Amino acid sequence: MSVLVFLENWDGKFKKLSFELVSYASKVAEMLGQPAIALSIGKVDASELEKLAAYGAEKVINIENDSIKAFDEQVYTSMIAEVAQKTGANILVLANNNSGKALAPRLSVRLKAGIASGVSRLPVSINPFVVYKKVYSGKAFANVAIKTEIKIITLAQNSFEVVESSKTFVVEKMNIQPDGKLMKTQVKEVQKQSGKILITDADIVVSGGRGMKSPDNWGPLVELADLLGAATACSRPVSDEGWRSHDEHTGQTGKIIAPNLYFAIGISGATQHLAGVSSSKFIVAINTDKDAPIFEAAQYGIVGDASKVLPKLVEAVKEIKSK
């Protein structure tokens, strides 16, 4: 029996999300008295694989295969299912991002395994197996029992702290030949944004709404974000107006994020916006309307105009940075 955690890589590298996943899997494994095994598919340097040991993986299985030219959901499902069977996995952990959302449900059918997605804590109990997850876009939570022998969990990003716990560690190269007939996805073109901090990865997100009044007013907001090493985001009306790119839209139908700190600047805090950001650990609200619902969700607030408040914040950050 094992807890198997699937890790994607980004150009051969892991990131904080990967370490959150391994930390989570290894804690679940500890609860069950089983080993945590990490599975990585694709070309990843040995030094990257070794990083996983620091978070409690006892074994890393690496499948490298030149015939896998694209992320094909059927091909990956087949490979992960085969590894799950070989390692006797009774718990599978994946990320609750687009790749995890692609693979977990297919694996659920393949392995006849119940699934709980967007889980943000360790299991509430092992027998019965109950996990705690967000429902109604953060307006409530549910305790969900998974009744099958094999269980699948997708972990919400930024919800579980990375925990260092070194274990003796082995890397095993596994040779699994994917079924060529399944390979139906052909990637024609990849468009990457470089140099930008991803909103979903960022510890701090600085977000602007209609209260910014014009796309020309974003300068100080971007400066604040740059000084804090933060990502920039926006509310839906702002992206709909074309003031900012759609990639920046956070909210129910946009990006759903859980940073340590979220600045909502000129954002009133409609339910749909809060659905995307309510898992933030701290929310700062800056709004001219003292009755705006965003202040109910926020821990810190300034009632004031963004154009006057932002330059003061920029100055204050410069000051603490200079110390």
Place this chain on the structure above:
Amino acid sequence: MKILVCISNVPDTTTKVKFVDNSTKIDVNGIQWVINPWDELALTRALELKDDASNGVQTVTVGHVGLISSEPTLRKALAIGADDAIRINIEAGDAYAIAVQLAEAIRNENFDIILCGIESSDHNGSTVGGMLAELLGYPSVTGVSSVKIENGQLVITREIDGGKEIITVPAPFIAVVQKGIAKEPRIAAMRGIMMARTKPIKVVEPQLIDSLTEVINYEMPKPRAACKYVAADDAGQLIVLLQNEAKVI
């Protein structure tokens, strides 16, 4: 070409949710039921594809698992422009049970493109589309922000961390769609509402299938501490609090 859009019937996203029966069920009193927002965008895109005759889309069907109580939501989908609907007549179970019901009901209907929203706004599962694909043995693409038909070939945009991929995939296939798939949800016009009354809803009797998971109970989020205000003139003080008190910068 035939398109199926799977739709979920969910409480309007502005609903303040409450639970009853020892927090095991949502209180349905006063809830406005709507098409799940992502499914509504998926339906809009399907209709856009059909509008352009060169795409060769003959029909757009909506598929749904639910009791007769969700027919108003299906009628709304028909009013927006879907040609017909399939309703599997059982209260929705967990994602697996829903996917099995859908798969069995449509297995022989030969849909070329199946669109599913990336999540439902009630259970936030993100699972039915992928499960349906696996049950039918179709390829799937998840996180889709564009579906086009170019010279009879499906061209898909998949959102990945920090970028996008342009993909081709043969039909039949399932796209699990997200933001970007359509700009604004299409709204029903009066003519559509009139026509929807006579469009067919095929009612399919359900399979006997057990859920793999079960909600034990619901909990409300812990109330957050009251907001601490900093005067606008003294805004810099906020940064000091974030550094020394919250310790997040």
